[in-house]
Amino acid sequence: MNEEKPTLEAGSKTGDVSRRNALKGIGATLGATAFAAAISPLRNLAKDVSPEEFFQKHYQELDDDEKTRVIERLEAEARSEYGAEVQIRDHRPIPGTRFVYAINLSLCNGNGKCVEACHQENNHDRATNQSYIRVLEMPNGTMDMEQGNTTYDHAVPAKGKFYLPVQCQQCDEPPCTDVCPVQATWKEDDGIVVVDYNWCIGCRYCEAACPYHARRFNWEKPVVPADDVNPDQGYLSNRIRPQGVVEKCHFCLHRTREGRLPACLEACPTGARVFGNILDPDSDIRWILENKRVFVLKEELGTKPSFFYFFDK
Amino acid sequence: MADGSPTHEPRHLISYPRFLLRSLSIATDGSFAFYAWMTALTAVALVGANAWANQVTQGMITTGMTDHVSWGLYIANFTFFVGVAAGGVMMVIPAYLYHDEEMHDVVIVGELLAIAAIVVCLLFVTVDLGRPDRFWHLIPGLGRFNFPVSMLTWDVIVLNVYLLLNLHVCGYLLYMRFLGKPPNPRWYVPFVMLSIVWAISIHTVTAFLYCGLGGRPFWNSAVLAPRFLASAFVSGPAFIIVTMLALRRFAGIRIPTGPIQTLVRIIRVTILISLLMLVSEIFTEFYSGGAHTASARYLFLGLHGHDALVPWIWTAVAMTVLAAVLFLTPAALKQRRILILACILAFVGGWIEKGMGLIIPGFVPSTLHEIVEYTPSLVEWKISAGIWAFGLMVYTIALKFAIPVLQRARSDEG
Numbered sequence: 001m002n003e004e005k006p007t008l009e010a011g012s013k014t015g016d017v018s019r020r021n022a023l024k025g026i027g028a029t030l031g032a033t034a035f036a037a038a039i040s041p042l043r044n045l046a047k048d049v050s051p052e053e054f055f056q057k058h059y060q061e062l063d064d065d066e067k068t069r070v071i072e073r074l075e076a077e078a079r080s081e082y083g084a085e086v087q088i089r090d091h092r093p094i095p096g097t098r099f100v101y102a103i104n105l106s107l108c109n110g111n112g113k114c115v116e117a118c119h120q121e122n123n124h125d126r127a128t129n130q131s132y133i134r135v136l137e138m139p140n141g142t143m144d145m146e147q148g149n150t151t152y153d154h155a156v157p158a159k160g161k162f163y164l165p166v167q168c169q170q171c172d173e174p175p176c177t178d179v180c181p182v183q184a185t186w187k188e189d190d191g192i193v194v195v196d197y198n199w200c201i202g203c204r205y206c207e208a209a210c211p212y213h214a215r216r217f218n219w220e221k222p223v224v225p226a227d228d229v230n231p232d233q234g235y236l237s238n239r240i241r242p243q244g245v246v247e248k249c250h251f252c253l254h255r256t257r258e259g260r261l262p263a264c265l266e267a268c269p270t271g272a273r274v275f276g277n278i279l280d281p282d283s284d285i286r287w288i289l290e291n292k293r294v295f296v297l298k299e300e301l302g303t304k305p306s307f308f309y310f311f312d313k
Numbered sequence: 314m315a316d317g318s319p320t321h322e323p324r325h326l327i328s329y330p331r332f333l334l335r336s337l338s339i340a341t342d343g344s345f346a347f348y349a350w351m352t353a354l355t356a357v358a359l360v361g362a363n364a365w366a367n368q369v370t371q372g373m374i375t376t377g378m379t380d381h382v383s384w385g386l387y388i389a390n391f392t393f394f395v396g397v398a399a400g401g402v403m404m405v406i407p408a409y410l411y412h413d414e415e416m417h418d419v420v421i422v423g424e425l426l427a428i429a430a431i432v433v434c435l436l437f438v439t440v441d442l443g444r445p446d447r448f449w450h451l452i453p454g455l456g457r458f459n460f461p462v463s464m465l466t467w468d469v470i471v472l473n474v475y476l477l478l479n480l481h482v483c484g485y486l487l488y489m490r491f492l493g494k495p496p497n498p499r500w501y502v503p504f505v506m507l508s509i510v511w512a513i514s515i516h517t518v519t520a521f522l523y524c525g526l527g528g529r530p531f532w533n534s535a536v537l538a539p540r541f542l543a544s545a546f547v548s549g550p551a552f553i554i555v556t557m558l559a560l561r562r563f564a565g566i567r568i569p570t571g572p573i574q575t576l577v578r579i580i581r582v583t584i585l586i587s588l589l590m591l592v593s594e595i596f597t598e599f600y601s602g603g604a605h606t607a608s609a610r611y612l613f614l615g616l617h618g619h620d621a622l623v624p625w626i627w628t629a630v631a632m633t634v635l636a637a638v639l640f641l642t643p644a645a646l647k648q649r650r651i652l653i654l655a656c657i658l659a660f661v662g663g664w665i666e667k668g669m670g671l672i673i674p675g676f677v678p679s680t681l682h683e684i685v686e687y688t689p690s691l692v693e694w695k696i697s698a699g700i701w702a703f704g705l706m707v708y709t710i711a712l713k714f715a716i717p718v719l720q721r722a723r724s725d726e727g
Contacts, residue, residue, distance in 0.1 A: 024341050031355055038363035041370045049446055058450075058457050134681060145682040146604055166681060175528060181465035182450040183457040199457075201450055202373075202443020205465055207383040211528025213681045216380050217443065220372035243372045244443030301527045 058183070059196040059236070070198070071235060078240060084229035091234045091257040093190035099251050100191070100278040100285050101262075102294060102308040103165060107272035110135055110156040110163030117267030118167075121252060122238040123230050125222035132249035133264060134213065136164040167264070168193060168214035168249035169297065169305035176206035176215065176248075185246070191306050192251050194236040200245040207246060211298050212305075215248045251275075278306075332491040340713040346563070351709065354702040361699010364692045365440050373443055375692045381685035382676040384441070386693045389668030390700070391437035393548070395519045396541060396667060398430035398475065400549010402512035403579050404572065409505050415571035421486065421715045422560070423553050424479050427512070429708035431476040436700045464522045471515045478508040483715070490717055516541045529675045531608035534597075536590050541667070543587040548663040550576040550583075551656035558653060560712065566719050577646060584637045584659060591666070607682070608674040616678065621686045626670045632662030 052073060056062075062070060071088045078086045115131045124130035136148035140160050148164065157163065174193050177185050184200040187193045207215045221243040233239040234254030241247050252262040256275070265273040276285035288294065294308040343351075368375045378385045404423030408416040439445055450456035451469060460466040482501050489496040520538035527533055554576050557568045598609040610616050615623050639645055639655035646652045678684045689697075 020342070021338075034355075034359050035362060038359045039366040041363070041366040044370045045446065054446065136681065144604060146607060146678070148682060150681065150683055175526065178462050179465065179526075181459050181463045181469065182447075183459045184450070199447070199450060200444065201447045203438075203441065203465065204383045204443070205463070205522075207380065208675070209526050209528065211680050213380070213679050213683075217383060218372070219376075219378070220374040242444075246443075298528070303527075 053198065056198050058199050060186075067235075074235075074239060078229070082224060082229055082240060083226035084224075084231060086229060086231040086233050086239070088233045088235055088239050089254065091236070091254050093188050093192070094257055095189075096277075096279055097190040097257075098278045098306075099170070099256060100276065100289070100306045100308070101170075101251065102274045102285055102288050102292075102310065104272045104274070104312055105162055105164065105309055106311045106313045107270045108135075108163045108165060108268075109270055109272075110137055110152070110158075110161070111269060112156075113267040113269055114165060114264035114273070117263040118249070120228075121230055121263035123222070123224050123233070123240045125218075125220075126224055126228065130216060130222075132214070132216070133165055133167045136166065137161050138164055164309070166212055166214075166297065167307070168251075169212050169303065169307040170249075170251060172304035172306065173302060175209040175211065175301075175303060179205045179209040181205065185248075190253075190257070192253050193248065194250055194253070195246055195248060196236070197239070197241050197245045197247065202244040202246065204246060211301050211303060215246050217246050218243050328492065329488065332488050335491065336487065336714050339716070340710045343713070347709075351706060354706045354709075357702035358699045358706065361696045361702065364695035364699065368440070368692050368696065369445060375690060377688050377690040377693060379685055379687070381679045381683060382673060382687035384672055384676070385687055386669070386689040386697055387437045387441040389672040390697055391434050391441070392519060392541075392672065393664050393668045394430045394433045394437065394704075395472070395516055396545030396663070397549050397552060398427045398434060398472075399512040399516040399542070399545045400547075401427035401430070401479075401553070402509055403546050403550045403576065404553060405505060405509055405512075407572075407575050409502070410509070413571070413575065415569045416575060419557065419568060419572050419719065421483055421718055422556055422712070423549075424483050424508075425711040425715060426549070426553060426556065426708060427479045427508075428476060428483065428711060429704050431472055431479070432707050433700055433704035434472060435476075436703065437697075440696050440700070464518065464525055467518045468515075468522060471511065471518050475508065475511045475515050478504050478511055482508065483711070487714060487718060513542065516545050523671075523675065528680050530605035531675045532671075534594060536594060540587065540590040540594070543583050543590055544663050544667055546583040547580055547587055548660050550580050551659045551663075555653055555656050555660075556708075556712075558649065560719070564712075564716065566716065568719075573652075577640065577652070580659065581640045584633065584640055587663075588633065588637060604682075607678050611677050611684070612670060612674040616684060619677070619684050619686050621688060622669065622673060622677075625665050629662045629665035629670055632658040633666065636662060 050073070052069075056070060057066065067090055071090065074088050075086055078084050078088075112135055115133045115135060118124070118131045118133050119129065122132065134150050136145060136150055137152040137156075137158065138145075138148045138161060140162060145164075152158070170187075170191050170193055172187075172191070174187055177183075177187055177193060181203065182199060182201055185193060185195045185206055202217070204217055207217060218241050222240055224240060229240070230238060232254060234250075237250045237252065237254045252260075252264075256262060262273075262275055265275050274284050274288055276283035278286055278289065280286060288310065289308065292310040292312060294310045296305040296308055376385060401423035404416060404420045407413040408420040439448070442448070451458065451466075453460070458466055458469075460470070482504050485501050486496055517538045520541040523529070523532035524534055524537040554573055557573060560566045561568045595609065595613070598606045607616060611619065612622050612626050614620075636655050636659035639651060639658070646655065673687055677686065
């Protein structure tokens with residue numbers, strides 16, 4: 001190709017230059033057409049993402065009017081895409097509240113009702129049986145999670161085993177929020193780490209950073225039958241998540257910020273779960289933290305969980 | 314790009330677009346083999362683009378990734394190609410710091426590789442996003458840029474600035490060539506010096522993405538950043554050597570032997586440093602034992618019957634060791650074919666070790682010690698191949714832009 005010795009200084013050569021340029025033009029047009037055809041599936045995405053959704057601001061920058069409009073839009077989407085009438089509200093932290101969870105491992109028997117309750121309450125994808133809680137079945141005599149098993153399928157409690165439910169630990173030093181490049185996840189004043197599902201870009205750096213496997217990614221659009229949709233929803237909690245974003249346990253803030261208890265606690269038949277406001281000196285959770293020998297998972301990482309465990313026999 | 318040259322030539326607004334047009338015209342002229350090469354690359358890139366469009370529409374369920382292994386082939390490739398981009402600096406240092414004149418003549422081959430490799434990196438990050446439509450959230454000023462806390466924002470900055478630095482240096486030199494004027498060192502040498510520091514920074518920051526995560530013991534190692542750099546200074550120069558030999562063979566450009574010898578000498582050292590650091594990591598993991606070695610055991614030996622990565626990593630180790638032996642045998646390297654083989658072994662060995670061998674074990678076992686294995690899906694392979702092809706297209710066109718500069722090397726030589 002080099003016999004012509006192309007040089008930058010030379011002016012255009014006469015002759016077949018124009019024919020060559022015409023051929024190049026045809027080539028470029030063909031290439032561009034083929035590219036347009038190759039990426040044409042993106043039209044479906046463009047249909048799904050309205051201009052209002054595309055330009056929506058970060059949750060913390062929305063004023064009240066904007067929030068109202070966003071929520072109306074999301075409710076309309078739930079109607080058109082899932083056939084469900086839902087009420088989405090924007091629950092804010094209650095001043096003077098700091099939520100803390102504790103689990104009595106002597107009582108937990110691994111029945112998994114918390115896992116199911118989370119699945120229903122939070123409108124998780126039905127086919128994948130998604131939930132924010134995983135329960136490890138551990139042999140007595142060790143705290144080494146490598147000995148644990150999350151896929152046990154037999155009558156519980158099994159002899160010689162104990163059960164360790166793990167969900168978001170709502171860390172005071174959350175590695176997941178630090179790594180987020182766009183501040184789509186943050187810790188609120190009552191201690192709950194939340195995600196703005198409409199701001200997350202889906203890079204999954206938070207999922208890599210979390211030491212507790214607490215985060216989930218929506219690998220596809222969640223499927224929930226209309227009758228099964230929990231209509232009582234929060235913007236930062238259990239509304240049906242879009243495809244391609246990260247989600248996590250939010251201590252059922254659409255319930256707990258209204259003075260109710262998390263769904264996993266209400267579902268627990270053993271009474272192993274204790275939830276409350278640590279700033280309230282008369283709360284059960286406060287009594288447990290003051291009187292039981294509680295521990296946290298992976299304390300050496302310095303994440304300072306708001307989630308405690310204890311044995312009482 | 315290079316628009317800020319001295320003011321006594323005020324017609325840049327006209328001559329710069331003319332330069333770009335002229336360059337584009339030259340860069341798209343070529344032999345039948347050139348058109349065949351570009352057409353083949355275009356075809357692969359289009360397959361990748363189509364696979365990506367489907368992935369975005371249907372969701373990343375089309376990949377092999379899961380909540381347990383939440384990064385895969387894309388981030389593995391991203392990590393490796395940051396190293397390739399940084400590796401270009403191993404031509405810049407001899408050329409500008411040690412005033413190696415022969416290297417100076419061909420240094421643009423390395424600078425252009427940096428440009429193509431950064432483009433590849435940015436594409437690999439983009440295809441890994443679950444919501445590429447929200448890309449603007451990451452643009453400082455428009456979105457919410459979590460700087461300086463998130464290491465990913467540091468990476469966005471250093472990669473883009475490195476791209477701009479190299480675009481400026483290459484663009485300026487070519488433009489001056491077009492104007493027929495000697496380049497003014499004031500307008501490019503400071504940027505070249507900055508790009509040397511910057512090359513180190515892009516790979517250091519990329520290592521910090523991983524080694525800053527306390528919950529992933531396999532990555533949480535202080536040696537990761539230096540190890541990244543050492544392996545980058547193997548794979549980058551290896552790619553450049555092969556490129557220069559290809560330019561000599563297919564484009565008829567007379568590449569002096571000096572620069573190739575210099576790069577061989579560099580690889581001879583860096584490949585040993587790279588192996589030494591790998592051995593240090595392996596020793597620390599296996600001699601001390603304990604739970605944090607689970608990932609390393611999974612990678613090298615398999616864990617509880619799960620061993621998907623074992624063949625990969627031993628292939629990588631074998632290739633790297635063989636390449637090291639070849640590089641340390643000057644007599645063998647005198648044969649062009651052996652030199653090319655050694656470069657390919659070093660490059661592919663590094664790609665496996667720093668790609669799949671580094672990213673995947675970070676997730677296996679998971680943070681709750683569950684073992685879920687990962688195999689890239691067909692969609693991931695298609696998209697990755699598409700990005701590689703696009704990167705090669707960018708590099709080919711960029712090299713054709715640079716042929717006039719490289720031909721100066723020939724005339725000076727002759």
